[in-house]
Amino acid sequence: MKKLIRILCLVLLLGVLTSANVHKYYVAVFQVEAAPAKKQLQITGRIFIDDLEKALSAKYGKKFGLASGKELPESTETIQKYIADKMSVAVNGKPAALTYFTREYEDDMLVVYYTVPAPKKVTSVQVRNTILFEMFREQQNMINANINNQRKSLLLNYDTPQGILNYY
Numbered sequence: 474m475k476k477l478i479r480i481l482c483l484v485l486l487l488g489v490l491t492s493a494n495v496h497k498y499y500v501a502v503f504q505v506e507a508a509p510a511k512k513q514l515q516i517t518g519r520i521f522i523d524d525l526e527k528a529l530s531a532k533y534g535k536k537f538g539l540a541s542g543k544e545l546p547e548s549t550e551t552i553q554k555y556i557a558d559k560m561s562v563a564v565n566g567k568p569a570a571l572t573y574f575t576r577e578y579e580d581d582m583l584v585v586y587y588t589v590p591a592p593k594k595v596t597s598v599q600v601r602n603t604i605l606f607e608m609f610r611e612q613q614n615m616i617n618a619n620i621n622n623q624r625k626s627l628l629l630n631y632d633t634p635q636g637i638l639n640y641y
Contacts, residue, residue: 601635
Protein backbone atom coordinates (compact mmCIF):
# COMPACT_ATOMS: atom_id res chain seq x y z
CA MET A 474 0.00 0.00 0.00
CA LYS A 475 2.84 2.42 0.86
CA LYS A 476 4.42 1.70 -2.50
CA LEU A 477 1.16 2.54 -4.30
CA ILE A 478 0.86 5.83 -2.37
CA ARG A 479 4.46 6.73 -3.26
CA ILE A 480 3.84 5.99 -6.94
CA LEU A 481 0.66 8.09 -6.93
CA CYS A 482 2.47 10.98 -5.20
CA LEU A 483 5.32 10.74 -7.72
CA VAL A 484 2.89 10.76 -10.66
CA LEU A 485 1.01 13.72 -9.16
CA LEU A 486 4.27 15.61 -8.53
CA LEU A 487 5.48 14.95 -12.08
CA GLY A 488 2.14 16.17 -13.44
CA VAL A 489 2.35 19.41 -11.45
CA LEU A 490 5.98 20.03 -12.43
CA THR A 491 5.31 19.25 -16.07
CA SER A 492 2.34 21.61 -16.29
CA ALA A 493 4.31 24.36 -14.55
CA ASN A 494 6.93 24.18 -17.29
CA VAL A 495 4.47 24.51 -20.18
CA HIS A 496 5.54 27.63 -22.01
CA LYS A 497 4.90 29.02 -25.44
CA TYR A 498 7.96 30.07 -27.38
CA TYR A 499 7.83 33.35 -29.25
CA VAL A 500 10.15 33.01 -32.24
CA ALA A 501 10.15 34.28 -35.81
CA VAL A 502 12.77 33.16 -38.31
CA PHE A 503 14.14 35.20 -41.20
CA GLN A 504 16.37 33.76 -43.93
CA VAL A 505 18.56 36.16 -45.92
CA GLU A 506 20.05 34.86 -49.17
CA ALA A 507 22.35 36.79 -51.47
CA ALA A 508 21.43 36.87 -55.15
CA PRO A 509 24.46 38.62 -56.67
CA ALA A 510 23.26 38.21 -60.26
CA LYS A 511 20.09 40.13 -59.37
CA LYS A 512 22.00 42.56 -57.13
CA GLN A 513 19.71 41.87 -54.21
CA LEU A 514 19.23 40.09 -50.93
CA GLN A 515 16.16 37.88 -50.75
CA ILE A 516 14.49 37.70 -47.35
CA THR A 517 12.01 35.05 -46.28
CA GLY A 518 10.30 35.58 -42.93
CA ARG A 519 8.27 33.03 -40.96
CA ILE A 520 5.99 34.43 -38.26
CA PHE A 521 3.38 32.58 -36.22
CA ILE A 522 -0.04 33.63 -37.50
CA ASP A 523 -1.73 33.82 -34.08
CA ASP A 524 1.03 36.04 -32.66
CA LEU A 525 0.95 38.37 -35.66
CA GLU A 526 -2.86 38.53 -35.51
CA LYS A 527 -2.63 39.68 -31.87
CA ALA A 528 -0.05 42.35 -32.73
CA LEU A 529 -2.02 43.66 -35.71
CA SER A 530 -5.28 43.71 -33.73
CA ALA A 531 -3.63 45.65 -30.89
CA LYS A 532 -1.94 48.13 -33.22
CA TYR A 533 -4.74 48.72 -35.71
CA GLY A 534 -7.81 48.03 -33.57
CA LYS A 535 -9.43 45.25 -35.60
CA LYS A 536 -9.18 41.55 -36.28
CA PHE A 537 -7.77 40.70 -39.69
CA GLY A 538 -8.76 37.01 -39.75
CA LEU A 539 -5.38 35.88 -41.07
CA ALA A 540 -5.44 32.44 -42.71
CA SER A 541 -9.20 32.22 -42.32
CA GLY A 542 -11.93 32.31 -44.90
CA LYS A 543 -12.86 35.74 -43.53
CA GLU A 544 -9.54 37.53 -43.96
CA LEU A 545 -9.94 41.28 -44.45
CA PRO A 546 -9.04 42.60 -47.93
CA GLU A 547 -6.57 45.11 -46.43
CA SER A 548 -4.58 42.39 -44.61
CA THR A 549 -1.70 42.33 -47.10
CA GLU A 550 -1.28 46.11 -47.01
CA THR A 551 -1.47 46.14 -43.20
CA ILE A 552 1.12 43.35 -42.87
CA GLN A 553 3.45 45.24 -45.24
CA LYS A 554 3.01 48.44 -43.22
CA TYR A 555 3.62 46.64 -39.92
CA ILE A 556 6.78 44.89 -41.14
CA ALA A 557 8.14 48.09 -42.73
CA ASP A 558 7.70 49.80 -39.36
CA LYS A 559 9.37 46.99 -37.41
CA MET A 560 12.22 45.87 -39.67
CA SER A 561 15.05 47.64 -41.46
CA VAL A 562 18.19 46.53 -43.27
CA ALA A 563 21.44 48.28 -44.14
CA VAL A 564 23.86 46.76 -46.65
CA ASN A 565 27.52 47.78 -46.50
CA GLY A 566 26.53 50.52 -44.05
CA LYS A 567 23.85 52.05 -46.30
CA PRO A 568 20.11 51.79 -45.54
CA ALA A 569 18.34 49.57 -48.06
CA ALA A 570 14.61 49.64 -48.85
CA LEU A 571 12.62 46.50 -48.15
CA THR A 572 10.49 45.63 -51.17
CA TYR A 573 7.51 43.36 -50.55
CA PHE A 574 7.25 40.46 -52.99
CA THR A 575 4.46 38.16 -51.75
CA ARG A 576 3.17 36.10 -48.83
CA GLU A 577 1.67 32.70 -48.18
CA TYR A 578 0.60 30.46 -45.33
CA GLU A 579 2.35 27.26 -44.26
CA ASP A 580 0.51 25.48 -41.47
CA ASP A 581 0.45 27.95 -38.55
CA MET A 582 3.05 30.29 -40.08
CA LEU A 583 2.78 33.35 -42.28
CA VAL A 584 5.64 33.32 -44.78
CA VAL A 585 6.57 36.72 -46.21
CA TYR A 586 9.01 37.39 -49.03
CA TYR A 587 11.01 40.60 -49.44
CA THR A 588 13.96 41.79 -51.47
CA VAL A 589 16.60 44.39 -50.67
CA PRO A 590 18.91 45.98 -53.25
CA ALA A 591 22.54 44.99 -52.70
CA PRO A 592 25.81 45.31 -54.58
CA LYS A 593 27.48 42.17 -55.90
CA LYS A 594 30.04 42.34 -53.07
CA VAL A 595 28.33 42.47 -49.68
CA THR A 596 30.67 43.18 -46.76
CA SER A 597 28.07 43.75 -44.03
CA VAL A 598 24.37 43.40 -43.34
CA GLN A 599 22.82 45.24 -40.41
CA VAL A 600 19.33 44.19 -39.37
CA ARG A 601 16.89 45.82 -36.96
CA ASN A 602 13.91 43.57 -36.32
CA THR A 603 11.40 44.39 -33.58
CA ILE A 604 8.53 42.35 -35.01
CA LEU A 605 6.18 41.29 -32.17
CA PHE A 606 8.39 42.85 -29.44
CA GLU A 607 5.53 45.16 -28.41
CA MET A 608 3.33 42.12 -27.72
CA PHE A 609 5.77 39.59 -26.29
CA ARG A 610 8.85 40.65 -24.36
CA GLU A 611 10.11 37.05 -24.76
CA GLN A 612 9.95 37.31 -28.58
CA GLN A 613 13.12 36.30 -30.40
CA ASN A 614 13.75 37.01 -34.07
CA MET A 615 16.36 34.71 -35.60
CA ILE A 616 18.21 36.01 -38.66
CA ASN A 617 20.00 33.32 -40.71
CA ALA A 618 22.07 34.67 -43.60
CA ASN A 619 23.90 33.02 -46.47
CA ILE A 620 26.07 35.67 -48.12
CA ASN A 621 29.33 35.19 -50.04
CA ASN A 622 28.95 31.46 -49.34
CA GLN A 623 29.24 32.17 -45.61
CA ARG A 624 26.47 31.24 -43.18
CA LYS A 625 26.00 33.52 -40.17
CA SER A 626 23.21 34.13 -37.70
CA LEU A 627 21.85 36.75 -35.34
CA LEU A 628 19.44 36.27 -32.48
CA LEU A 629 17.55 39.50 -31.87
CA ASN A 630 15.40 40.11 -28.81
CA TYR A 631 13.79 42.94 -26.85
CA ASP A 632 17.10 43.97 -25.26
CA THR A 633 19.13 43.55 -28.47
CA PRO A 634 16.82 44.50 -31.36
CA GLN A 635 19.55 44.90 -33.97
CA GLY A 636 22.82 43.37 -35.01
CA ILE A 637 25.37 43.30 -37.78
CA LEU A 638 26.84 40.46 -39.81
CA ASN A 639 30.26 41.14 -41.32
CA TYR A 640 31.61 39.37 -44.40
CA TYR A 641 35.27 39.75 -45.31
